Amino acid sequence: MTVVTDAPAAKASREVPPSMVERMTLILDAFDGRAARLTLEEVACRSRLPRSTVHRILDSLVKLNWVEHATFGYRLGRRALGTGGDNGQSEIREAAAPLLHELHMQTGMVVHLSVLDGHEMVYLDKVGGRMANTIPSRVGGRAPAHSSAAGKAFLAWLDPERVDVLCGGNLVRTTPNTIVALPTLHLELNRIRQRRGLAFEREESARGVACVGAAIRGPEGPVASISVSGDVRTAPLERVAPLVVEAAREIGRTLYPELTAPRRPARPAVPVPTDTWSPEARARVLGGRVGGWI
Known part of the structure; x- marks a missing residue:
């Protein structure tokens, strides 16, 4: 007897996306420390969630202060850090x-x-x-x-x-x-x-x-x-x-x-000669009137 199984349904049950809470958890877990700074692509890669999904959830987390968004990307916000301590x-x-x-x-x-x-x-x-x-x-x-x-x-x-x-x-x-x-x-x-x-x-x-x-x-x-x-x-x-x-x-x-690392020593100033023209060159340029005014 042939047993007919609902293969697509079984596959769908295994691929059901996680709940919103689980998705948020995956995204927050992508930040492996209070100093972690990640781009959108890095968060999506670490959480293994679609980029569009990560972007949408991150926008909500930013509004609720769970995550901060700056020019470098994303990092944990004050609310997220506060749950595990006193935010430093x-x-x-x-x-x-x-x-x-x-x-x-x-x-x-x-x-x-x-x-x-x-x-x-x-x-x-x-x-x-x-x-x-x-x-x-x-x-x-x-x-x-x-x-x-x-x-x-x-x-x-x-x-x-x-x-x-x-x-x-x-x-x-x-x-x-x-x-x-x-x-x-x-x-x-x-x-x-x-x-x-x-x-x-x-x-x-x-x-x-x-x-x-x-x-x-x-x-x-x-x-x-x-x-x-x-x-x-x-x-x-x-x-x-x-x-x-x-x-x-x-x-x-x-x-x-790390912000107080010693700066590179300044290069020594190259002495500039006070007179770089020879008397002969000056005479040629000035038409022989070296001591006069033009």
Whole structure:
């Protein structure tokens, strides 16, 4: 007796695409570490999913902050990294801690370490001794990125399109000095870039408080910011600004030592003769009037 089997149906059951959750898992598993940076083709190859499917799912993951998209391709986003730990925040805090205390001792002001989360800055650390109580902030607390020096310093190193997505609908006013227009914010971020990343803020986030901040930058952009705050009437922001910039750079060098590789030594300057013309050549060119004026 011949047994008839539904071969196409059996084959289809073996080739049923995985569920959406399984597809997302395959794509996230393609990133083999928090620093992995992959192109669309690499994600499709590693996940063994069709390129069009990977592209569609990645777009959704980017919108939900599971994945980040930049010029180099894709990497795990803050939400994905946060599920397995603290998104590297412990590493940042450890690298920054001695510099924060030194900055407080040098300036006598309140020092903050913060990271961007959506359109807000989250405070990872605050150093200020008895003065800390004069600033309305706390570890774990949040502040709008567009109204704080730390936030503006961070936003200044992001693509303008990214700033639009993050802040476009979130420019809330917290004081009369808060920037609430997107074009004005972009002008401010451009000024910050012209100052090599130095951001100032006077009563934009809280009344009576002035602040100066700078971003801590990694290979692919900013990873955190440090800032120094004080009374708007007495805070010497311009005087302490170089200390803030140097502290941010030092933390960056600690986190990413590969960025501090020694540069190639400059080539020695080749001496240029002061007079490369012989008297005979000069006489021929000038028609014999060597000492005269033409």
